[in-house]
Amino acid sequence: MFVVVIGLLVVGRFVLSxxxxxxxxxxxxxxxxxxxxxxxxxxxxxxxxxxAITAFVPPSFWTRALPKxxxxxxxxxxxxxxxxxxxxxxxxxxxxGLMARGVAPAAALAFLLASPAIxxxxxxxxxxxxxxxxxxxxxxxGASLLVAVLxxxxxxxxxxxxxxxxxxxxxxxxxKWANFRDAMQHDFLHAGGFLVVGxxxxxxxxxxxxxxxxxxxxxxxxxxxxxxxxxxxILSICSEADAFVAASLTAFSPTARLAFLVVGPMVDxxxxxxxxxxxxxxxxxxxxxxxxxxxxxxxVAVGGVLL
Amino acid sequence: MSRLAQxxxxxxxxxxxLRISLLSTTYLNYVKPGFRPFLVAAGLVVFVLGAVGLxxxxxxxxxxxxxxxxxxxxxxxxxxxxxxxxxPPALGAFAARSEEAPARPPAVALDAYxxxxxxxxxxxxxxxxxxxxxxxSGRSLAGRPVRLTxxxxxxxxxxxxxxxxxxIACCAADGIPLKVAVLDADRPPENTWVEVTGTWIDPELxxxxxxxxxxxxxxxxxxxxxxxxxxxx
Numbered sequence: 001m002f003v004v005v006i007g008l009l010v011v012g013r014f015v016l017s018x019x020x021x022x023x024x025x026x027x028x029x030x031x032x033x034x035x036x037x038x039x040x041x042x043x044x045x046x047x048x049x050x051x052a053i054t055a056f057v058p059p060s061f062w063t064r065a066l067p068k069x070x071x072x073x074x075x076x077x078x079x080x081x082x083x084x085x086x087x088x089x090x091x092x093x094x095x096x097g098l099m100a101r102g103v104a105p106a107a108a109l110a111f112l113l114a115s116p117a118i119x120x121x122x123x124x125x126x127x128x129x130x131x132x133x134x135x136x137x138x139x140x141x142g143a144s145l146l147v148a149v150l151x152x153x154x155x156x157x158x159x160x161x162x163x164x165x166x167x168x169x170x171x172x173x174x175x176k177w178a179n180f181r182d183a184m185q186h187d188f189l190h191a192g193g194f195l196v197v198g199x200x201x202x203x204x205x206x207x208x209x210x211x212x213x214x215x216x217x218x219x220x221x222x223x224x225x226x227x228x229x230x231x232x233x234i235l236s237i238c239s240e241a242d243a244f245v246a247a248s249l250t251a252f253s254p255t256a257r258l259a260f261l262v263v264g265p266m267v268d269x270x271x272x273x274x275x276x277x278x279x280x281x282x283x284x285x286x287x288x289x290x291x292x293x294x295x296x297x298x299x300v301a302v303g304g305v306l307l
Numbered sequence: 308m309s310r311l312a313q314x315x316x317x318x319x320x321x322x323x324x325l326r327i328s329l330l331s332t333t334y335l336n337y338v339k340p341g342f343r344p345f346l347v348a349a350g351l352v353v354f355v356l357g358a359v360g361l362x363x364x365x366x367x368x369x370x371x372x373x374x375x376x377x378x379x380x381x382x383x384x385x386x387x388x389x390x391x392x393x394x395p396p397a398l399g400a401f402a403a404r405s406e407e408a409p410a411r412p413p414a415v416a417l418d419a420y421x422x423x424x425x426x427x428x429x430x431x432x433x434x435x436x437x438x439x440x441x442x443x444s445g446r447s448l449a450g451r452p453v454r455l456t457x458x459x460x461x462x463x464x465x466x467x468x469x470x471x472x473x474x475i476a477c478c479a480a481d482g483i484p485l486k487v488a489v490l491d492a493d494r495p496p497e498n499t500w501v502e503v504t505g506t507w508i509d510p511e512l513x514x515x516x517x518x519x520x521x522x523x524x525x526x527x528x529x530x531x532x533x534x535x536x537x538x539x540x
Contacts, residue, residue: 032395034338181360189308
């Protein structure tokens with residue numbers, strides 16, 4: 001099988017390449033490869049951390065580190081997201097590793113939503129992208145943490161455990177290092193495959209949706225918030241870069257741009273693919289729309305007060 | 308997916324990433340230069356992970372259980388195919404979509420622009436030119452010759468074409484096209500890299516337009532240059 005694949009690569013390099021030159025296809029391929037290449041270091045980092053959690057940190061650590069009552073564990077886990085410097089691709093495998101180690105799902109989910117938006121790298125990027133508007137970073141931090149905690153509590157109150165597929169772990173392979181390698185290989189191949197699905201969708205939307213549609217709705221307050229929230233979902237930009245894109249959308253109100261910054265790290269096409277793949281479709285179909293609605297509502301409220 | 312296939316896929320993927328980051332500068336078509344160490348590290352980790360798996364397979368010491376990986380992992384072959392087959396080039400004229408209004412570059416504090424030397428040509432990034440043309444009430448560009456570097460994008464209007472460059476914050480997916488209209492010069496073929504020397508055409512309006520039209524430049528010379536190693540601004 002693999003000999004065939006490698007043979008195809010060699011033949012294709014010389015035979016097919018001249019035909020793969022249409023500008024739209026090349027632009028698509030550039031954006032697709034860019035999303036994959038850019039996300040890869042973060043994915044590897046997240047998978048390393050997640051495999052280390054499963055292989056080396058004993059389950060008893062988490063029961064001691066987090067408050068016993070889940071209702072208190074949710075905000076603590078959300079705030080703990082501030083220490084993991086990474087983007088959303090890293091947080092999915094880490095959250096699944098936490099769940100596999102017995103952390104309450106609601107707390108792990110709060111961590112999942114908060115960490116890509118409130119970690120120091122992202123906060124600094126937001127401050128740099130909006131010179132002279134420090135309140136934008138403050139509003140982003142507050143709104144993101146609030147959404148994460150609210151979503152965690154909602155899951156705690158209404159979520160059913162059979163909606164969520166806690167990822168299975170490879171069988172115990174003996175030594176800790178063998179477990180580490182197995183967990184890492186499994187997580188990486190799994191999450192990586194879904195990252196490719198998300199990257200393809202995002203690249204397609206990026207090429208076929210004209211930006212001029214956006215300008216048409218920029219003037220209408222409610223519509224502009226929704227439009228930028230949807231744009232954040234479609235573009236699937238890494239949370240460490242999205243502030244620069246938001247800063248360039250000058251036709252939109254600050255509140256609409258805040259919605260872009262809050263929604264992007266929590267719900268986007270590559271993240272939907274990753275979450276559905278990791279936690280199951282029954283989970284994704286419920287959790288993602290709720291998160292999206294919460295993110296938009298909280299952005300409007302926080303934007304109204306602070307911006 | 309068998310263990311052997313998993314390991315081979317990891318080796319191929321890690322190899323592809325190392326090829327574009329460690330062995331060449333192709334990665335600059337996709338991400339910012341600062342990404343290189345992270346890409347090399349990630350590529351090495353993936354490559355070694357696959358190589359260790361292959362080594363264990365070869366010694367017949369595959370660990371028990373869980374021998375079949377997720378089928379979705381086959382998709383990881385796609386970026387490998389794209390890198391080796393299409394070898395996607397940097398974003399060009401298609402991405403800069405010729406007639407759409409250019410996005411305004413991220414705001415820079417206006418006092419960051421110093422006065423320009425008179426009587427000599429100043430090299431300038433497109434973002435600075437656009438920033439000065441749109442945002443500088445002191446009109447520091449007026450009458451000062453500048454040299455801009457970018458690729459050629461045709462215009463529907465007969466009398467002009469654009470010199471354009473894509474500005475990225477992180478990767479090519481967040482690219483913002485920057486464009487300046489070039490007047491009084493013949494258009495080289497689309498996507499050719501050029502150096503354009505000329506002066507800003509002051510629209511002589513009371514209020515400078517904010518990001519709705521590309522600023523204009525009257526060219527004195529256009530030189531075709533090879534594509535730069537770092538294609539983005």
